[in-house]
Amino acid sequence: MLIGDYHTHTLKNHGKGTILDNAKIAYKKGLSFVGICDHGPALPFGLAVKREEIFLDSLREAKNIDFIQVLVGVEANILDLQGNLDVSNNVLSQLDFVAVGFHYPLNYRNINWELLKAIYTGKTEKLTDALILALEKHSRVHFVTHPMYRFPLEIERLAEICATMGVALELNAKHFHKGLFDPLKLDKRVQFVVNSDAHTPFDVGEISNLLPVLDKIPDNRLLNYRHS
Ligand SMILES: [Zn+2]
Ligand SMILES: [Zn+2]
Numbered sequence: 001m002l003i004g005d006y007h008t009h010t011l012k013n014h015g016k017g018t019i020l021d022n023a024k025i026a027y028k029k030g031l032s033f034v035g036i037c038d039h040g041p042a043l044p045f046g047l048a049v050k051r052e053e054i055f056l057d058s059l060r061e062a063k064n065i066d067f068i069q070v071l072v073g074v075e076a077n078i079l080d081l082q083g084n085l086d087v088s089n090n091v092l093s094q095l096d097f098v099a100v101g102f103h104y105p106l107n108y109r110n111i112n113w114e115l116l117k118a119i120y121t122g123k124t125e126k127l128t129d130a131l132i133l134a135l136e137k138h139s140r141v142h143f144v145t146h147p148m149y150r151f152p153l154e155i156e157r158l159a160e161i162c163a164t165m166g167v168a169l170e171l172n173a174k175h176f177h178k179g180l181f182d183p184l185k186l187d188k189r190v191q192f193v194v195n196s197d198a199h200t201p202f203d204v205g206e207i208s209n210l211l212p213v214l215d216k217i218p219d220n221r222l223l224n225y226r227h228s
Contacts, residue, residue: 003224005205006035006073006097007145007172007195012049012058013038017201019058023065029205033069035195036062037099040076042086042108052091059094073097075145076138080112081126083133092140099170100134101145102127119151128154132161143168143193143223146175159186168193168223171214173207183217192217194225 008022009015017025019036026034036058039048049055055074062070073095076085085092085100086108092098106116118126131153135141144162147169148155162169169190171183174197183192194214198204207214207225219226 001226001228002205002207004031004033005196007037008198008204009038012054014047015199019061021201022204023068023070025201025204027068031205035071035073037073037075040074040086042077044107052087071096076100078130078134079110080115081130083130083137097142098140099143099145100141102151104150124152124154128158135167141167143170145170146172148180149175155181159190163187163189171210172197173210191221191223193223
């Protein structure tokens with residue numbers, strides 16, 4: 001049973017519902033909380049929020065909802081090989097949670113050409129380093145979004161670092177395909193977070209395609225899912 005869904009999008013980027021819409025569906029589906037996790041501002045216009053201050057507006061909006069806990073976070077983008085993000089530490093420090101990862105398309109604002117070169121030439125070691133640096137530089141990162149999806153990484157090394165730092169790896173219902181990586185082959189200490197990545201309110205909490213994978217993972221390695 002999914003306890004709560006950290007990763008849902010709203011109209012503030014290219015999702016289809018409001019924070020309230022997502023909260024209502026999450027409540028109806030019996031979740032204990034819902035996370036609002038809109039895209040950081042570096043993604044091309046239309047996909048992302050326009051300004052990082054929008055996340056603070058979301059925080060204020062979420063406070064007015066009392067029938068379910070609404071957490072406001074961000075799906076932040078890595079801008080360069082040094083692990084810098086498209087959301088400032090000032091805003092990150094105010095959010096309820098922070099998710100970090102690589103995301104297509106790559107015509108980000110402010111994306112560094114060295115990172116682009118590493119992506120296009122398949123330098124998985126460099127991409128993994130950049131991701132690890134992003135975790136080290138921003139102490140409040142809670143999970144890595146859809147690892148391995150379209151951006152190959154040294155997933156075993158990443159999992160070891162995440163385990164020591166207490167950062168979870170996401171099993172993303174929208175982007176976790178069979179064979180992307182095998183959660184059971186990674187460091188036994190690393191935890192997983194199970195999310196829908198819903199872009200419509202209807203999909204909030206929808207993780208049924210992950211059930212065959214979740215069946216093999218013990219409860220103590222899942223942050224927000226319990227076998228019952
Ligand atoms: Zn999206
Ligand atoms: Zn997302």
